[in-house]
Amino acid sequence: MLPRQRAVRYPGSFLHSREITTSGHFEILQIAVSCIRINLIKGSQTRSTSPTQSFLAMRVLSFLALLLPFASEAKLLLSYDAAAGDAASVLGRQDLEGWGGTKWPSGQGQNASAFFTTAKDPNGVPAAHVHKDAHFARSEYHMLVGQTAASQTYYIGYHVSFGAGADYESCPIVFQWKNYNSDTVDTDNIPALLVFRQGSTADQYIIDFAAEADPTADQNISQKTLWTKELTHGTAYRFGIVINTSPTAGYVQLYFNGRLSTMISPSTGEHTTKYAGNFWPGETEPKVGLYGGQATNACDSYVYGVAIGTTLADIADVAGIST
Structure with a gap:
């Protein structure tokens, strides 16, 4: 069940003081997917990411991508x-x-x-x-x-x-x-x-x-x-x-x-x-x-x-x- 629509504040750099509601969880997933993709690209370019790290990151990326349609369907x-x-x-x-x-x-x-x-x-x-x-x-x-x-x-x-x-x-x-x-x-x-x-x-x-x-x-x-x-x-x-x-x-x-x-x-x-x-x-x-x-x-x-x-x-x- 999706959380009720209540504003909550997420600490951190790009989410600092950003108010997120139920419909905003779709935005969070989109940001997370984008960040993982960017890090994978940078890691491959600099060769700073090990094969194991790349594999795990791809698994997480696939999981988050599966969640995106469900997050976008519901709207409180x-x-x-x-x-x-x-x-x-x-x-x-x-x-x-x-x-x-x-x-x-x-x-x-x-x-x-x-x-x-x-x-x-x-x-x-x-x-x-x-x-x-x-x-x-x-x-x-x-x-x-x-x-x-x-x-x-x-x-x-x-x-x-x-x-x-x-x-x-x-x-x-x-x-x-x-x-x-x-x-x-x-x-x-x-x-x-x-x-x-x-x-x-x-x-x-x-x-x-x-x-x-x-x-x-x-x-x-x-x-x-x-x-x-x-x-x-x-x-x-x-x-x-x-x-x-x-x-x-x-x-x-x-x-x-x-x-x-x-x-x-x-x-x-x-x-x-x-x-x-x-x-x-x-x-x-x-x-x-x-x-x-x-x-x-x-x-x-x-x-x-x-x-x-x-x-x-x-x-x-x-x-x-x-x-």
Whole structure:
């Protein structure tokens, strides 16, 4: 598994004070390969390299060359780790909405009624504390703003627990793959989401993974439930959401606590681990936090980690997946 995207400083001459991220490891391998090649050439010219040294250097060079394609394939797009002290702002752009869905005043930051900030959960574990008061509509972070595209596969890891009030009435939506394309948003507002639904009893908390496979559907709220699970308040869960944005061969997948989930097709009843459809109605981007409900209860959630990448390995740690 590739390391998470965190800047580290490498001592030494040509790497002194250079910040390297996950995507920068490809650059390091390229530099290492180049250095070995240069030393081999110099050694052969000056005859200062023994046959054994040349042989070993060539073996190392061959090994590093094999690693280059793998290093270039993976790309960690976003990483938030509360335990490392990350500010919630690394997630992207904060979105807040006030009483009854009123627009948040321009230039006004979060306050006690709606916030999303790195702190601790009720057990003292580092986490981003997400909160919105009763009747308030939204406390979210909008991620990968302007960075998504068609015909890509996005892997999203989400480690989170839900406090009292996160339910069907007060805070139903805790993850959304949100459409920002004005031409299609009226018929396909949220192509995929994690959403609480009403249980058979007041103390039953059920979460659905739902999706809309057809952007041309004639209803704004037309997502169909693919997977459902009863959750417990205060328990941390790990989600891995995979979204392929091909308009003709797209699909979604869900990992729950590290295991690939079986979903049920709403149209055929078929059991599948890869639900096909078009989940790219245009400019569509991920959001985490609390949204909707606006009922009489305040609600809270606690986000321990988020990762978004281009391979399953990028989110394995956050989503609890063994690769």
